[in-house]
Amino acid sequence: MTLDLAAEDVPYLPRGVRLTTDRVRGGTVLLAPEKAVTLDAIGEAILSRVTGAASFGEIVADLAATYDAPVDQIQGDVQTFMVGLRARVFLLVKP
Amino acid sequence: MSAPPPIAMLAELTHRCPLACPYCSNPVALLGKDAELDTDTWLDVFRQAADLGVLQLHLSGGEPASRPDLVDLTAGAVQAGLYTNLITSGIGLTPKRLDALEAAGLDHIQLSMQGTTAALADWIGGYKGGFDRKMKVAAEIKERGIPLTLNAVMHRHNLDDLERTIEMAVDLGARRLEVACVQFHGWATKNRGMLLPTREQTLAAKRIVAEAQVRLRGVLAFDFVPPDYYADFPKACMGGWGSAGLNVVPDGRVLPCHAAESIPHLEFETVRARSLKEIWYDSAAFNAYRGTDWLPEPCAGCERKEIDFGGCRCQAMALAGDAAATDPVCRKSPMHGVVTQLLADSLAEQVGDFTYRAAPARQV
Numbered sequence: 496m497t498l499d500l501a502a503e504d505v506p507y508l509p510r511g512v513r514l515t516t517d518r519v520r521g522g523t524v525l526l527a528p529e530k531a532v533t534l535d536a537i538g539e540a541i542l543s544r545v546t547g548a549a550s551f552g553e554i555v556a557d558l559a560a561t562y563d564a565p566v567d568q569i570q571g572d573v574q575t576f577m578v579g580l581r582a583r584v585f586l587l588v589k590p
Numbered sequence: 591m592s593a594p595p596p597i598a599m600l601a602e603l604t605h606r607c608p609l610a611c612p613y614c615s616n617p618v619a620l621l622g623k624d625a626e627l628d629t630d631t632w633l634d635v636f637r638q639a640a641d642l643g644v645l646q647l648h649l650s651g652g653e654p655a656s657r658p659d660l661v662d663l664t665a666g667a668v669q670a671g672l673y674t675n676l677i678t679s680g681i682g683l684t685p686k687r688l689d690a691l692e693a694a695g696l697d698h699i700q701l702s703m704q705g706t707t708a709a710l711a712d713w714i715g716g717y718k719g720g721f722d723r724k725m726k727v728a729a730e731i732k733e734r735g736i737p738l739t740l741n742a743v744m745h746r747h748n749l750d751d752l753e754r755t756i757e758m759a760v761d762l763g764a765r766r767l768e769v770a771c772v773q774f775h776g777w778a779t780k781n782r783g784m785l786l787p788t789r790e791q792t793l794a795a796k797r798i799v800a801e802a803q804v805r806l807r808g809v810l811a812f813d814f815v816p817p818d819y820y821a822d823f824p825k826a827c828m829g830g831w832g833s834a835g836l837n838v839v840p841d842g843r844v845l846p847c848h849a850a851e852s853i854p855h856l857e858f859e860t861v862r863a864r865s866l867k868e869i870w871y872d873s874a875a876f877n878a879y880r881g882t883d884w885l886p887e888p889c890a891g892c893e894r895k896e897i898d899f900g901g902c903r904c905q906a907m908a909l910a911g912d913a914a915a916t917d918p919v920c921r922k923s924p925m926h927g928v929v930t931q932l933l934a935d936s937l938a939e940q941v942g943d944f945t946y947r948a949a950p951a952r953q954v
């Protein structure tokens with residue numbers, strides 16, 4: 496099964512998966528069942544836009560505008576990142 | 591030596607448990623109720639853990655639901671800012687209690703699976719009616735939408751049911767399945783002949799998990815712990831001794847891993863006497879096998895030393911008689927013959943019955 500997101504897909508973090516500030520080490524961490532993933536600046540920028548309302552296309556467009564980068568390149572990076580999270584069931588797509 | 595802050599803490603709230611699994615990871619000498627830390631001490635330990643850098647807390651046992659204060663402990667852990675996971679057999683989790691745990695902010699439940707049918711599961715768990723009760727609890731968890739991991743402890747008597755186990759995980763709405771082949775510490779060593787899977791079972795399990803991972807990608811995530819006696823290299827112990835996690839046992843002693851009590855020369859300090867921080871950074875037990883400087887040959891010159899840190903200290907103790915030796919599971923270990931011999935002996939042993947885990951001694 497392909498886990499690629501289409502432009503209109505709306506990704507969200509399911510219950511039990513959330514972002515938190517790491518007050519000891521600094522930075523933002525994605526907390527999931529029995530796993531803590533330290534996010535780099537890109538991961539944080541992507542996940543902070545996963546609101547459960549914004550579509551994949553909107554997230555990509557917003558990132559491209561914010562970082563003044565080509566949409567194609569941003570789309571590839573975001574796709575790879577989100578597919579990785581979907582494979583671990585840390586990110587779902589609204590039905 | 592300097593160590594990073596810990597990420598995860600396992601809190602063994604109690605050794606009490608209605609089940610009697612023959613592979614229980616609790617020590618053979620179980621602690622009774624009177625030895626357990628009280629509510630306030632646990633809550634203080636949770637706050638200390640969060641201050642120290644712990645992000646994930648696993649409430650475990652024994653059966654953590656045997657503690658009447660489980661809801662208060664959960665609420666305190668959540669307030670401390672910890673991602674709070676309950677590791678349970680499900681027995682003792684009434685709908686009312688699940689509601690209270692949910693209201694307290696519990697993040698996730700890891701439910702153990704002894705087998706896929708009542709006959710099998712109740713035989714393995716040594717508790718009649720346990721399977722049916724567990725299935726009711728699983729349904730209640732699903733109805734509430736509490737994130738669920740199924741933890742299937744696998745061995746010779748249930749590995750052939752792996753396909754069905756995977757189906758059940760999907761049916762129960764789990765997002766994650768741990769296929770955890772029994773590791774031989776404590777109680778499990780008393781049952782090695784009954785529990786060690788065959789090589790064929792091990793190969794089949796690897797194939798089944800690999801296929802299911804593809805089929806269920808995005809639906810069910812897998813964590814597979816293969817039986818390490820058949821492996822070429824050992825698994826990384828705790829991601830490195832004293833590097834990622836710590837384990838507090840019911841009476842407040844702090845261990846680098848759940849089986850560390852099997853290493854007789856280590857002394858474990860207690861949260862009753864010292865802070866968690868001092869124990870993590872300064873205690874002799876946590877510094878005993880930290881890093882890679884202490885490693886013997888062949889590990890010292892091995893390119894895998896930053897991957898597996900020479901393997902499991904408790905297994906080195908048990909099989910090589912020396913906690914500072916290379917884990918004998920490793921093909922490069924001069925003691926590897928012990929593992930080969932154990933495999934041959936255990937598989938030749940004819941099936942008898944389990945030596946069940948005992949109940950903690952009761953104070954009269």
Ligand code: SF4
Nearest residue numbers: 827847849902903904
């Ligand atoms: S020493 Fe062995 S038993 Fe203890 S955590 Fe490491 S791998 Fe597990």
Ligand code: SF4
Nearest residue numbers: 889892894895900920
């Ligand atoms: S020799 Fe030591 S470091 Fe190398 S693989 Fe074996 S146990 Fe690991």
